Amino acid sequence: MSDAQFPAAPTGPLLLPVRRGSDAVLLSLVVPTFNESANIRPFLATLRETLDPLLGCRYEVIVVDDDSPDGTWEVAAQVAKDYPQLRVLRRRAEKGLSTAVIRGWQVGRGEVLGTINADFQHPPSAFPEMMRRMESADLVVATRYAEGGSVGTFPPHRRVLSVCARRLGALMIPEVFGRVTDPLSGFYLFRRQSIEGIELRPAGFKTLIEILGRGSVERVAECGYEMQSRRSGQSNVRWRHTFDYLVQLGRIRLEAPRHR
Numbered sequence: 001m002s003d004a005q006f007p008a009a010p011t012g013p014l015l016l017p018v019r020r021g022s023d024a025v026l027l028s029l030v031v032p033t034f035n036e037s038a039n040i041r042p043f044l045a046t047l048r049e050t051l052d053p054l055l056g057c058r059y060e061v062i063v064v065d066d067d068s069p070d071g072t073w074e075v076a077a078q079v080a081k082d083y084p085q086l087r088v089l090r091r092r093a094e095k096g097l098s099t100a101v102i103r104g105w106q107v108g109r110g111e112v113l114g115t116i117n118a119d120f121q122h123p124p125s126a127f128p129e130m131m132r133r134m135e136s137a138d139l140v141v142a143t144r145y146a147e148g149g150s151v152g153t154f155p156p157h158r159r160v161l162s163v164c165a166r167r168l169g170a171l172m173i174p175e176v177f178g179r180v181t182d183p184l185s186g187f188y189l190f191r192r193q194s195i196e197g198i199e200l201r202p203a204g205f206k207t208l209i210e211i212l213g214r215g216s217v218e219r220v221a222e223c224g225y226e227m228q229s230r231r232s233g234q235s236n237v238r239w240r241h242t243f244d245y246l247v248q249l250g251r252i253r254l255e256a257p258r259h260r
Contacts, residue, residue: 009103014106016198025059026059027051027055027112028112030064030100031061031117032101035070037068037075040076041075043119044076045079046120048061057084062104062107063089063118065088065091066095067090067091102200113191122142133223134189138216138220139211140221141185141220143182143185143222144226146182146224147224149182149225149226165245166183169249172250173209176212176213180220184208186208190215193216195211198215201251203247203248205245210248210252
């Protein structure tokens, strides 16, 4: 499959332009991927089974793949032939989950933006309740720690790392971490205008704390979910992301007040 079949991913600052015009859809959902070829087809099928009855044609799914060696982008492109709401971006000049998510938002047309992982740890079945809560909120976070939520079979060492990361974040930027029970969640929805015109500068895997720290978010709601086991493949989390996370906390601590 040639590169000509894929639209070019945005480059330059990680900043969302203000969208004007009548071509907007209600929801633009970004699915960042890297080596998820075994998961992506069944995941997209499950996502469509959930979103089609809920939103009809008023949504789009944007898979942003970092040139996966296992050909995830190619599998997604095959699915897109029979899934008109699906768009696929293959990135070759840039890497990283957090930048992939923001690049997807940059090309999205939705009034509501969101992200979800393709490994089935985030259940698409949560979307009906999340969209209902979006009616009266600027941001809805799917959380493992609110009522109805659970970390499921999360490995013990990952639980310890998660607790340490949340406690450190609460110490460094309490005005961000105090707003939600799961500020490290990778599964959430928010209104586009919350970050329009604001340059995001994420590091590693975490984008939600960028939105809470730099965006304009007033009304926050949460939706509990039980974290599922990864369906196939291996986690893409690496030890280097610990350093990225520390850098990100430091940046937000220094720069967030400029946007409040």
